[in-house]
Structure formats: structure tokens, C-alpha cells
Amino acid sequence: MLNTKEVDLVVVGGGPAGMAAAVAASEAGVEAIVLIERQARLGGILPQCIHNGFGLRFFKEELTGPEYAHRFMLELEKHPGIEVKTGTMVIKVTADRQVMTVSAAEGLVCYQARAVILAMGCRERPRGAINIPGTRPAGIYTAGSLQYLMNIEGFLPGRTAVILGSGDIGLIMARRLTLEGIQVKAVLELMPYSNGLNRNVVQCLEDFKIPLYLSHTVTAIHGQKRVEKVSVAPVGADLKPLVEKGFDLACDTLVLSVGLIPENELSLQAGVELDPATGGPVVDSFYHTTVEGIFACGNVAHVHDLVDDVSTESAIAGRAAAAYLRGEIRGTRWLPVKAGRNIRSVVPQRIVTGQATPLYIRARFPERDVLLQVGRGRSRRRIVSPGETIYYTVKPEEISETDGWIGVSLEGGEIDD
Amino acid sequence: MTELTCIVCPVGCRIRVDRDGNGLKITGNGCPRGLTYAREEMTAPQRTLTAVVEVAGSDCMLPVKTKVAIPKAKIWAAMQEIKAITVHPPVTIGQVLKEDLAGSGVALVATGTIDQDEKRENL
Ligand SMILES: Cc1cc2nc3c(=O)[nH]c(=O)nc-3n(C[C@H](O)[C@H](O)[C@H](O)COP(=O)(O)OP(=O)(O)OC[C@H]3O[C@@H](n4cnc5c(N)ncnc54)[C@H](O)[C@@H]3O)c2cc1C
Numbered sequence: 001m002l003n004t005k006e007v008d009l010v011v012v013g014g015g016p017a018g019m020a021a022a023v024a025a026s027e028a029g030v031e032a033i034v035l036i037e038r039q040a041r042l043g044g045i046l047p048q049c050i051h052n053g054f055g056l057r058f059f060k061e062e063l064t065g066p067e068y069a070h071r072f073m074l075e076l077e078k079h080p081g082i083e084v085k086t087g088t089m090v091i092k093v094t095a096d097r098q099v100m101t102v103s104a105a106e107g108l109v110c111y112q113a114r115a116v117i118l119a120m121g122c123r124e125r126p127r128g129a130i131n132i133p134g135t136r137p138a139g140i141y142t143a144g145s146l147q148y149l150m151n152i153e154g155f156l157p158g159r160t161a162v163i164l165g166s167g168d169i170g171l172i173m174a175r176r177l178t179l180e181g182i183q184v185k186a187v188l189e190l191m192p193y194s195n196g197l198n199r200n201v202v203q204c205l206e207d208f209k210i211p212l213y214l215s216h217t218v219t220a221i222h223g224q225k226r227v228e229k230v231s232v233a234p235v236g237a238d239l240k241p242l243v244e245k246g247f248d249l250a251c252d253t254l255v256l257s258v259g260l261i262p263e264n265e266l267s268l269q270a271g272v273e274l275d276p277a278t279g280g281p282v283v284d285s286f287y288h289t290t291v292e293g294i295f296a297c298g299n300v301a302h303v304h305d306l307v308d309d310v311s312t313e314s315a316i317a318g319r320a321a322a323a324y325l326r327g328e329i330r331g332t333r334w335l336p337v338k339a340g341r342n343i344r345s346v347v348p349q350r351i352v353t354g355q356a357t358p359l360y361i362r363a364r365f366p367e368r369d370v371l372l373q374v375g376r377g378r379s380r381r382r383i384v385s386p387g388e389t390i391y392y393t394v395k396p397e398e399i400s401e402t403d404g405w406i407g408v409s410l411e412g413g414e415i416d417d
Numbered sequence: 418m419t420e421l422t423c424i425v426c427p428v429g430c431r432i433r434v435d436r437d438g439n440g441l442k443i444t445g446n447g448c449p450r451g452l453t454y455a456r457e458e459m460t461a462p463q464r465t466l467t468a469v470v471e472v473a474g475s476d477c478m479l480p481v482k483t484k485v486a487i488p489k490a491k492i493w494a495a496m497q498e499i500k501a502i503t504v505h506p507p508v509t510i511g512q513v514l515k516e517d518l519a520g521s522g523v524a525l526v527a528t529g530t531i532d533q534d535e536k537r538e539n540l
Pocket residue numbers: 012013014015016017018036037038039042043044045046049088089090091119120121122123124143144145147168169172260263266297298299300304305306307308310
């Protein structure tokens with residue numbers, strides 16, 4: 001017989017998003033909360049992010065990933081109403097909020113929750129590897145798995161490395177490898193701009209004189225048992241490699257840092273609608289998904305640059321779940337966001353009227369001196385880039401219900417290259 | 418004229434530094450911390466160093482950092498000293514593992530905790 005337990009709130013995922021959501025819900029008066037994490041410990045991806053730069057927004061001080069996680073673990077301990085289940089994997093979430101779990105300790109357990117918060121984070125996109133011709137020797141890693149191997153297990157991958165992709169994890173790993181004595185020959189980026197934060201380009205590459213090749217990619221991997229070299233070529237405006245202009249870089253390690261995608265198998269099973277622009281659930285200002293009583297926050301909703309934003313947004317979701325459990329925020333009025341010129345994505349996708357909503361906006365391409373328009377609101381921005389979140393809090397008076405939607409666009413910029 | 422990207426916070430302001438007689442004229446910083454950063458960067462650049470050290474009797478590493486930023490020029494010497502360290506459990510987050518790392522006057526501290534039975538609690 002399946003063991004079923006009735007609880008107020010189940011939080012799926014014990015990373016920074018799940019921890020912050022559970023704490024906020026508990027502070028807002030929710031009593032029976034279960035926080036479920038498949039790994040043996042809480043913290044999500046943070047323990048492997050040993051570099052500093054976390055917490056500047058949220059705690060107003062600069063912390064490393066493990067320190068940031070530690071702060072939230074101390075918070076959790078103050079909330080005895082939160083039952084933490086580590087080593088427990090959620091295998092299914094239904095639209096009527098049954099959460100099926102499995103663990104070595106308790107076997108199959110089903111929770112019937114009155115509200116659910118999805119906080120499963122994201123995973124690395126392995127795609128870049130699939131398209132590269134050549135052999136598949138040892139020495140190829142995704143940036144996140146290499147970060148885990150080096151920072152948790154103390155493993156060193158080789159002597160010379162090439163990194164494909166200039167997202168933040170790729171940049172951070174370029175510095176990490178260099179500090180451990182591994183020569184990073186180059187960071188290659190397909191696009192004409194870096195996808196990482198500018199500060200990371202400065203402190204991870206420029207500080208160590210690691211060359212960044214924009215508009216370049218790996219066209220072939222060579223080596224039988226182990227990577228021996230990679231062929232590199234610049235790409236044209238159509239992003240196709242110009243092989244005749246290519247060159248080889250000798251290396252024994254290739255690191256792929258080609259992006260993250262929200263982890264949404266469970267959301268799909270529950271019937272939650274996903275936004276193709278973010279890869280995460282469509283949410284409203286309360287981080288309520290399209291399924292009643294199911295909320296989503298953190299990297300499962302959209303990939304964040306900063307964990308601080310994850311904590312802030314997850315606290316909103318936690319408080320909203322508490323309000324939902326009190327019978328509030330049901331059938332709230334909202335307007336959809338409509339992405340206009342140079343806008344790739346906007347979260348939340350549905351803006352609840354009559355209150356201010358902080359937005360996370362991403363541009364499609366880099367530009368200088370642009371005017372950000374959100375409904376009737378206007379704001380000047382000196383530089384926008386796909387690698388950096390654009391923040392804007394839309395106020396109630398900037399929204400007109402008669403429009404039927406809220407337009408978001410960047411106007412009148414110069415293309416920055 | 419020098420253009421710097423401020424790395425103090427994620428905004429990443431582009432700061433312009435011009436020589437102004439004997440001093441520096443700094444513009445483009447979004448807040449006062451950017452001023453301090455630009456002045457230091459032009460005279461004595463500093464960085465916080467993070468790494469991991471071995472833990473005796475454990476398969477997991479312990480994350481560490483310099484308590485505050487150290488001179489950029491000392492980073493390599495500091496890494497050599499860090500690589501030579503093996504810690505013995507228990508270690509508590511914030512604990513000083515080595516004073517005066519590479520003659521910088523700055524201590525190396527743990528950024529994680531390992532309890533007695535050698536498992537990293539806050540990993
Ligand atoms: C490899 C990698 C490296 C990163 N490095 C950096 C960095 O250096 N700096 C930075 O600012 N940001 C970094 N990020 C972004 C960082 O992940 C986020 O800022 C933040 O950790 C997101 O928090 P989260 O709680 O949403 O997700 P996560 O931290 O990923 O936590 C999600 C948690 O949910 C758990 N989970 C997932 N599915 C289930 C399930 N079915 N059942 C039970 N538990 C489940 C996972 O085990 C995990 O613990 C990185 C992300 C990744 C993927």
C-alpha cells in the first residue's frame with residue numbers, strides 16, 4: 001500500500017530557490033512544509049561554486065557559493081515546521097498536487113499537498129558536443145561537471161585546455177583551471193559578444209591574459225584515446241564556420257560551456273504551460289504557474305545570472321503560496337507581457353494588475369543607449385546584452401487594462417559590436 | 418585615458434580614468450565603491466582568491482578564500498601555499514587555516530564546514 005501524507009506545502013528541490021521559498025512560506029504562517037532534495041545535502045549547485053560574488057544584492061556582502069548556502073541553512077534551522085527530506089527524489093507531480101517521492105530510507109511516499117513549489121533548478125545543455133565532428137576521446141567535459149569534479153572531488157583534468165562558450169560558468173572555470181596550473185589556451189564564443197557578466201570577463205580572462213575569441217567555434221576534435229587538439233575557425237554572420245580561415249589548438253582537455261536549460265520534466269507532467277523563450281513555466285507576478293496551486297521559482301523558471309535574484313524571487317513565491325493557502329490570490333486579474341523589439345524573454349509572463357512587479361528581461365542582441373519601454377513606463381539604459389539581466393519594476397500606473405497586454409521593448413539603440 | 422570595468426558588483430559599470438594633474442579624474446562609476454575600485458586598480462590592484470584544500474581522510478575538498486582581497490601580484494605565491502595545505506577535521510566555516518598567506522598579511526579562511534566524521538556538512 002502506498003503511504004500517503006497530507007501536508008500544506010511541498011517544495012521540490014533544496015537549492016537556493018527551494019530553501020528561500022520554504023523559509024518565506026514558513027515565515028508567512030504555513031505550518032506543514034516538506035522540502036524535498038534528491039541529493040544527500042541541501043544547497044543545489046552552490047557548494048561547487050567556490051568563487052565569490054554571491055550575496056551582494058541580498059546580503060550586501062560578498063560571499064562564496066558555499067557561504068551563501070550556509071546562510072540559508074542557518075535560516076532553515078530556525079523553522080521547525082519545515083521538514084527536510086534529503087536523499088529523496090520527486091518522480092511525479094500531478095495537477096491535483098500529488099507529489100510522488102522515492103528514497104532509500106522510506107521507499108515510495110506520496111504527499112497530497114495543498115500547494116506545491118517547483119524549484120528543481122536547471123541542467124547543462126549538452127548540445128554543443130553533438131554537432132562537433134571528429135572523435136570522442138577522453139578529456140571532454142561540460143563546465144558544470146568539471147566544476148563539480150575540481151571543486152568537490154579535487155580532480156585535475158589535464159595540462160592544457162580550450163573552453164567552448166563564454167557563459168559565466170565557462171569564464172569562472174577558465175580562471176579556476178589557470179589557478180590550478182592548467183594552461184587555458186583560449187575561450188571560444190560563437191556569438192560576437194560574451195554571454196557572461198562583464199565583471200567575469202575582466203576578473204577571469206583579462207586578469208590572466210586568457211584570450212577570448214569571439215565569433216569562433218570548434219570545428220573538429222582530434223585524438224584517439226585522449227583529446228590531442230581541436231580545430232577552431234571563425235564564423236561568418238550566418239554563424240557558419242569559415243573553415244579555410246581555421247587553425248588548430250593543441251590541448252588535452254575541452255570544456256563545453258554551452259548554456260543551461262530549466263529542468264522541467266516534472267512541470268510538464270503536472271500540465272504546467274512552459275514559455276519557449278525561457279524554457280521554464282509561464283508564471284504570474286506571484287510565480288503562480290498555469291496550474292492552480294503550483295508555483296515555480298529559481299532556475300526552473302528561468303536561468304538567472306545571480307543567485308541573489310533567485311532568493312528574492314523565491315521568497316515572493318513562498319509568500320504567495322502562503323497567501324494561496326489562506327484562500328487569497330485566486331482568480332487574480334493579470335495582463336500578458338508582449339515581447340517587442342530586441343526582447344528575448346520577460347519573467348513573469350503574466351503581470352498582476354494593481355501592484356508593482358519586478359521584471360527580469362533579456363535582450364536578443366547587445367545595444368548601446370536604448371530606451372526600455374514597459375507598458376507606459378520608460379527607462380534609459382546605457383548598455384544591454386543578452387548575457388546580463390535587465391531589471392525593471394513595472395508600477396500599477398504604467399499598466400493600462402484597456403490595452404489587453406503589456407508591451408516590453410528596447411527602442412532606438414545602436415548595435416554594439 | 419583608461420577604461421575599466423568595475424568588478425565590485427554585477428552592474429559592471431564602465432569607469433573612465435583620466436590623468437588630472439597629479440591626481441586621477443574618475444567618471445562613469447555608478448556608486449562610491451567604483452571610485453575606490455578604480456583608484457586601487459590604477460595603483461595596487463587586489464583580488465579575493467578562492468580555492469579548495471585537501472581534507473585528511475576524506476574524498477571531498479574544503480573550499481577556502483582569502484579573508485579579504487590580496488594584491489594581485491601575490492596570487493601565484495598564495496596558490497602555491499594553498500596547494501600545500503591539508504586540513505584535519507573538524508573545520509568550521511570562517512575558521513582561519515593560515516595566517517599571513519604569502520606575506521600578504523591576509524588570512525586564509527574556510528568557507529565550508531567539515532564535521533568530526535569527516536563529511537562536509539555544508540557542501
Ligand atoms: C553547473 C552550474 C554552475 C553554476 N555556476 C554558477 C556560478 O558560478 N555563479 C552563479 O551565480 N550561478 C551559477 N549557476 C547558477 C545557479 O545555479 C543559480 O544561481 C542557483 O543555484 C539556482 O538555484 P535553484 O535553487 O533554482 O537551482 P539549483 O541550485 O540547481 O537547485 C535545484 C535543486 O533541486 C534538486 N532537484 C532537481 N530535481 C529534483 C527532483 N526531481 N527531486 C528532488 N530534488 C530535485 C537538485 O538536486 C538541486 O539541489 C550555476 C548553475 C549550474 C547548473
